[in-house]
Amino acid sequence: MMRRAPMARLMHIFGEIAADEGTGRMRRRAATRQVRAAVRRAVLAVALVALGATAAAAQTPPALKKIRIAIGTRVVGITYPWLNMPRALGYWSQAGYDVDILPVGGSLEAIQQLVGGNVDLVQVNSSVMVLANAKNGIPLRAVMLSNVNDWSVVALADGPVKDMRDFKGKAIGVPALSTGGMPLLLSLLRANGLAPETDVQIIAVGFGAPAFQAIRSDKVQGLLFFQSAITSFENAGGAFRYFHGDDWRQQPDFALATLQKTIDRDPAMVEAIVRGSAMGSVFAFANPDCVRTLQWARWPDTKPSGVPDEATAVRWDTNNLKAQMTGMKQAFELSGGRFWGAYTLAEAGVLQDFMLDSKQIDKKLPASSYVIGLPSFFERVNDFDAGPIKLQAERCMP
Numbered sequence: 001m002m003r004r005a006p007m008a009r010l011m012h013i014f015g016e017i018a019a020d021e022g023t024g025r026m027r028r029r030a031a032t033r034q035v036r037a038a039v040r041r042a043v044l045a046v047a048l049v050a051l052g053a054t055a056a057a058a059q060t061p062p063a064l065k066k067i068r069i070a071i072g073t074r075v076v077g078i079t080y081p082w083l084n085m086p087r088a089l090g091y092w093s094q095a096g097y098d099v100d101i102l103p104v105g106g107s108l109e110a111i112q113q114l115v116g117g118n119v120d121l122v123q124v125n126s127s128v129m130v131l132a133n134a135k136n137g138i139p140l141r142a143v144m145l146s147n148v149n150d151w152s153v154v155a156l157a158d159g160p161v162k163d164m165r166d167f168k169g170k171a172i173g174v175p176a177l178s179t180g181g182m183p184l185l186l187s188l189l190r191a192n193g194l195a196p197e198t199d200v201q202i203i204a205v206g207f208g209a210p211a212f213q214a215i216r217s218d219k220v221q222g223l224l225f226f227q228s229a230i231t232s233f234e235n236a237g238g239a240f241r242y243f244h245g246d247d248w249r250q251q252p253d254f255a256l257a258t259l260q261k262t263i264d265r266d267p268a269m270v271e272a273i274v275r276g277s278a279m280g281s282v283f284a285f286a287n288p289d290c291v292r293t294l295q296w297a298r299w300p301d302t303k304p305s306g307v308p309d310e311a312t313a314v315r316w317d318t319n320n321l322k323a324q325m326t327g328m329k330q331a332f333e334l335s336g337g338r339f340w341g342a343y344t345l346a347e348a349g350v351l352q353d354f355m356l357d358s359k360q361i362d363k364k365l366p367a368s369s370y371v372i373g374l375p376s377f378f379e380r381v382n383d384f385d386a387g388p389i390k391l392q393a394e395r396c397m398p
Helices: 006-059 081-088 107-115 126-136 182-191 209-216 227-235 260-265 267-286 288-298 310-334 345-357 377-381 386-395
Strands: 065-071 097-103 121-124 140-145 151-156 171-174 201-204 222-226 240-243 255-259
Touching: 065 107, 065 267, 081 097, 081 267, 081 288, 081 310, 097 267, 107 121, 107 126, 107 255, 121 126, 126 140, 126 182, 126 255, 126 345, 140 260, 140 267, 151 182, 151 209, 151 227, 171 182, 171 209, 182 222, 182 345, 209 222, 209 227, 222 227, 227 240, 227 310, 255 260, 255 267, 260 267, 267 288, 267 310, 267 377, 267 386, 288 310
Parallel strands: 065 097, 065 121, 171 201, 171 222
Antiparallel strands: 121 255, 140 255, 151 222, 151 240
């Protein structure tokens, strides 16, 4: 093997070193480019994540505010379209509220829940609202009139009771002793010369089938109920004689109400809740049968049970809803037929006078003590386009 000269060997070594250095520089440059590219990709990825999070945050609606409404009944069935339809159709959620409806038995229990801070609004009888203000100093204000006074005392059509005076020595069943209809019953008995404390036995019989069974079995000889409940008894085969005061249908009754401090603290919430109820009322009158369809789909446990077939269930709930809507329409017309839910000072005054004359209260308060006082409140809650709601009802689409 031929050996290289020293100089030649040195040049060869330097060449290899130079080549190695050049390759090293190339490798280092390539590595640097790779690092820089990786950094750029990481920065871009972080930016994209941040952008995505921002977009997601922009698309995510704010949390709905929880609102609770206590109602003086046991089952929130088809006869409460102004409370059920805003939930089924999203009217309240679109306004930013998640609303729960809590049946608590009677109007007094509902007011107790309100005063205790457990609920935000109540659906109660107006007579109990007057009593709360006039007797207990509770600043309860009506924010929506839902129905007129459609309560009646009924007796079996083929029974011995043909006149209110025939109830002497007999029993009358009521949903609960705390029901808002109690003041009406007491006044009707007294107007017919009967002493409620001694001449008549008043028994709590509950709602639905137990109440109907109480009169069928002669446990009671009369029942005091609102019209939609009486209609449900008629659906089941009952036939009745009706008794009520001549002026009852001109009185305001079932109302959505809240405390004055709630109105002061959150008037926007009160307005939104009542507006949703007004929209639900418009929807119901545009297509009552769709109310039944949505009610059964959303709350199937409220569908009539123990019926022989589907057609009977449809007929029963159609009758129940029709009875309630008759009172809703009368309430709408009572205030002039312009605004859903309107509760006027004149109406409050009529009820208060009735209760004073029948000795249910012993003093009068300004009528403004009973009704929300925000200026143009009922005009504002009715400030919506009814056209799309009616079209929605016509198409029966939630």
